[in-house]
Amino acid sequence: MQEIENQLKDAIKNLYNLDFDPEITAAPANIDADYSSNAPLKLASVLHKAPMQIAEELNIGTPTAPGFINFTIADDALKNSIDTLDLSCGDLEGKTIICEFSDPNPFKVLHVGHLYTSIMGDSISRLYEYAGANVIRANFGGDVGLHVAKTMYILKQKDIKDLTIEDIAKCYIEGTTAYEDDDKAKAEITDLNKEIYKINAEDIHGTELSDLYWKGRELSYDYFKNFYATIGIKFDKYYPESTVAALGLQTVKEQLEKGVYEMSDGAVIFNGDKFGLHTRVFINKEGVPTYEAKDVGLIFTKWEDYHFDKSVVITGNEQLEYMKVVLKSIEQYAPELVKKTTHLTHGLVKLPGNVKMSSRKGNFLKAVDVLNMVKDELKNEYNSEDKKVSLAATKYAFLKYKMGGNIIFDPKESVKMTGNSGPYLLYSCVRAKKILAGVENIRKANIATNGELLASEPHNDGRERSGSRANVLTPFERNLMKKLLGYKDVLSEAVNEMAPHKVANFLYELAQEFSRFYENCPVAGAPEEAERAKIVEKYLNVMTHGLNILGIEIPEEM
């Protein structure tokens, strides 16, 4: 494929003295060719010639109306390309990329949205690692703030001996209700909020309130770490909001004097209206830094810690314009940091019927609920408790979607393990492994009966020898091989666009090709055993590689 591109490029250069990067794509299934280029159509307006004329003048491949050039690749060339298929990529070698995602708040439970962003963020991190970057997975969360005060307000009224995360979750819902419905509670929670800031900032221990706070905080972080471990994700760095709040506060105050931020109604704001954005509060009239100021502190802290080449922040869509305001304000005094920062957003996870989940109201799906539903399905339908399979099903169910739009998570549908699903991919890999094991067994049996030398000869069962079968690959073999050759392009697209779903969808299509090959092309013991085994091996390499980018491991059996 690369050779075709180079040949075409040279032909264009020689004939028209033009530097042009032709696009080569896989030909559509109903066309009798393997690859195709639309270069003549693209060149038509530049050269002021009819596309077909250009296609013919180039004298390469097969010119086809209205101006495509089609290419058919010979079996030997195809085999050679498969043999030399190289998956390595060093585009981001030496770069440091900090990837922030998941961002759960202590004193709250992890819901399905956290599961989604965690899986997505990890996969994007893996894409960068594949490209050679040093990736730091960062996790930012509010260990101080109103939500903590709301939870603590209820928590301190109760006499709980062994505090659990469920207690905390329940108290948060009660606290939010009290805050919204009861003015007296609201005032107390506001005071409590300031008190908690103080406990945190001055590291106060020994009082009833501070002990409860530190206990709850520790419990939350342990709970997060345990959960991430069960889904196979590890963060390199936790940034509790309290650790960046001071720097944020200080920075905003400094820039207030320089006129970037302004006072309004007793609060420090950034007037985004000037930039076509909206205005937001960075320090509220109580003197407490809001999330905005903390994000200012965070970006500078990240820079001090890592001197990153790129900083990716993944959050929900609802923070899109919020983040624009924050970044626009920072751009006024640290434009180089903003230039290195990319904000990626994902949609909400909703229940069928477009029901929005709300942790404040308590009608939501917890992250662990989703894992359990998948586990139950696997147990009930396939009598299996394989953790790799249930995790693959969960991860793939989220990763196959393009990031950005809302996801409708139907618990019944999303746990299915047929069709375009993680287990389907794994199943094809397990089959591929069985094939290779079968081939190996035959080889061993041959050694036992014929000795090492004879057995190393190509397998011969009286029919044609495999070496004599050049240029008669079946369509099933050809399709699978061509698909395999398309993997690298998909990978580089996925890296550039930070789009794991492209890898996911490619792997599914690849697995479909493999299944067709599997149904139609026997390997072990067949005359074509040697070259087919090579294809299967390559398939397994590519699948292992791609699934690794999705954070999915292949089991031995299933």
Add this chain to the structure above:
RNA sequence: GCCUCCGUAGCUCAGUGGAUUAGAGCACUAGUCUUCGGAACUAGGUGUCGUAGGUUCGAAUCCUAUCGGAGGUACCA
């Protein structure tokens, strides 16, 4: 009101300048199996690509308008 994103098959989604016929999965129907494991394969689609204009040799894809949905819109995150 203003800003951002989305609208593709009954449902959930890919495709975002290129191929006479816009693709997958789910669901539904009918087949394939003494198999290298059936979590599989094959066959079955009357889709106003939200609507209307425009740009282009060519538009689901780009532009404009419009309708519908979601999110945001100063002291939550």
